[in-house]
Amino acid sequence: MSAVTTETAVEAPEGWGRRIAGPIRKAISLLSSVSLTFLGLTCVTFIIGRGINIDPVIAIVGEKASRSTYERVFKELNLDRPVWEQYLIYLNKLFHGEMGKSLMTAKPVFTDLLHVFPATLELALVALIVGVCLGIPLGVFAATNRGRWPDQIVRFGALLGYSMPVFWLGLVGLLIFYAKLGWVEGPGRIDVAFDDIVPSVTGMITIDSLLAGEYETFWNAIGHITLPASILGYYSLAYVARMTRSFMLSQLRQEYVLATLAKGLSPFRVIWVHALGNVWVQLITVIALTFGGLLEGAVLTETVFAWPGLGLYLKNSLFAADLNAVVGGTLLIGVVYIFLNMMSDVIYTLVDPRARSRK
Numbered sequence: 001m002s003a004v005t006t007e008t009a010v011e012a013p014e015g016w017g018r019r020i021a022g023p024i025r026k027a028i029s030l031l032s033s034v035s036l037t038f039l040g041l042t043c044v045t046f047i048i049g050r051g052i053n054i055d056p057v058i059a060i061v062g063e064k065a066s067r068s069t070y071e072r073v074f075k076e077l078n079l080d081r082p083v084w085e086q087y088l089i090y091l092n093k094l095f096h097g098e099m100g101k102s103l104m105t106a107k108p109v110f111t112d113l114l115h116v117f118p119a120t121l122e123l124a125l126v127a128l129i130v131g132v133c134l135g136i137p138l139g140v141f142a143a144t145n146r147g148r149w150p151d152q153i154v155r156f157g158a159l160l161g162y163s164m165p166v167f168w169l170g171l172v173g174l175l176i177f178y179a180k181l182g183w184v185e186g187p188g189r190i191d192v193a194f195d196d197i198v199p200s201v202t203g204m205i206t207i208d209s210l211l212a213g214e215y216e217t218f219w220n221a222i223g224h225i226t227l228p229a230s231i232l233g234y235y236s237l238a239y240v241a242r243m244t245r246s247f248m249l250s251q252l253r254q255e256y257v258l259a260t261l262a263k264g265l266s267p268f269r270v271i272w273v274h275a276l277g278n279v280w281v282q283l284i285t286v287i288a289l290t291f292g293g294l295l296e297g298a299v300l301t302e303t304v305f306a307w308p309g310l311g312l313y314l315k316n317s318l319f320a321a322d323l324n325a326v327v328g329g330t331l332l333i334g335v336v337y338i339f340l341n342m343m344s345d346v347i348y349t350l351v352d353p354r355a356r357s358r359k
Helices: 002-051 056-061 067-076 083-095 109-144 149-163 166-180 205-212 215-252 255-262 267-277 280-296 299-304 310-319 323-351 353-358
Strands: none
Touching: 002 083, 002 323, 056 067, 109 149, 109 205, 109 215, 109 267, 109 280, 109 299, 109 310, 109 323, 149 215, 166 215, 166 299, 205 215, 215 267, 215 280, 215 299, 255 267, 280 323, 299 310, 310 323
16 A cells, blocks of 8 residues: 555656646747747847938938037947947847837837827727627628628628728718718817816727716717728728638538538537637637738828827828837837737637647
């Protein structure tokens, strides 16, 4: 009996060690992957900053500055040092949360990004909800009616949404739904009368107004976000619907679909539970890429609707030759993509048990 107890005591730590070693290896692998990706991202943004045909010194001091002033700022920006040393200085500043100052606002770029990003995030989230909640059912509906008129309508609508310029849709939407019909509020994030009423908690005015109990402000914000979010949502809907249709067509050709139908399961359960359940891993990737594309591609929409988010900030920075702001915004978008990829990997393991066994 003592021998059995001793053997169990020896095996227990080894089993416990194996169970711990797996998650540790995954964490190290994930951390290494994220670190290398972030390093590559910083390298790309640094090259962009150095490759743009804009003299950063002239952008700061102006064309009429004296030679001595130009040289002083040139050295302050470390442009007199080798490129590799400039890159290391750039990395060091990034790790300390420094992205330089914006020429437009005279504030740190990091502060500006914290101020404008929630507006873009709010717009993209609403657009994503529209795109996913409508795009997935439409894609399934088209796949189950392949070749018939419902499929043709969905495919044609998706093609229009994917092909038409977003800025053109925005202008037409403003003309019809705001100027002619008056169904929605105009450009901007909120009416001037509601400015500074709601304290900023999340930076998203719809959520902050609900938290503060300012329901009139909330409905005014909804009136402003409805049209731009619907247009962006239509763009994402088109992509999600097309991909969902493609994934579902592949699943509906599988033998298990015929087998489950032959066993007496309802077509609704076979399609919406079994077939759709088998494409969720692929759809998660599509949704993550769609969300990143909405954050990145909101420049034109925010410009048309005067939406004070990251897209409008980047556009104004480009026109003002504000290099620090452009590079900082580009870096932020890259970080968002890295985060979305990480979240996708996590969600895979929750949705599909097979992903857990492979890791």
